Amino acid sequence: MSPAGDRFFARVYALVRQIPRGRVATYGQVAGMLGVPRGARAVGWALRALPAAQAARVPWHRVVGAGGRISPRGGPGPQIQSRRLRAEGVRFRGAVVDLARHGVLAGE
DNA sequence: GGGCTGACTGACG
DNA sequence: ACGTCAGCCAGCC
Numbered sequence: 001m002s003p004a005g006d007r008f009f010a011r012v013y014a015l016v017r018q019i020p021r022g023r024v025a026t027y028g029q030v031a032g033m034l035g036v037p038r039g040a041r042a043v044g045w046a047l048r049a050l051p052a053a054q055a056a057r058v059p060w061h062r063v064v065g066a067g068g069r070i071s072p073r074g075g076p077g078p079q080i081q082s083r084r085l086r087a088e089g090v091r092f093r094g095a096v097v098d099l100a101r102h103g104v105l106a107g108e
Numbered sequence: 109g110g111g112c113t114g115a116c117t118g119a120c121g
Numbered sequence: 122a123c124g125t126c127a128g129c130c131a132g133c134c
Contacts, residue, residue, distance in 0.1 A: 040116040042130040071115045
């Protein structure tokens with residue numbers, strides 16, 4: 001089946017929207033949950049196509065690169081993204097997010 | 109159907 | 122630790 005609502009980006013948004021506050025997931029992580037472990041790039045493409053209207057309800061800032069690195073082309077700006085994450089209480093290790101503590105698969 | 113692009117990732121030098 | 126190269130996936134021309 002392949003209705004309009006089953007598009008890849010729709011699944012990405014739905015999954016990202018379910019990321020709890022203070023929690024962070026990587027592009028590869030999201031891709032893996034969608035069943036495409038090597039589709040990290042596709043996930044980035046999907047978030048890049050994220051409409052501003054959807055951005056309000058989709059916590060795109062909770063999606064970072066492998067190792068917790070903030071993508072240089074993330075949304076309105078990498079600084080905004082990291083700032084938003086910090087506002088949620090996410091711990092940073094320099095310019096890198098502490099996935100061991102806030103990772104989706106990481107323990108509480 | 110072929111080729112290009114990109115909010116990625118891991119390997120190399 | 123840093124810059125570069127090649128591989129992968131989905132959408133658009």
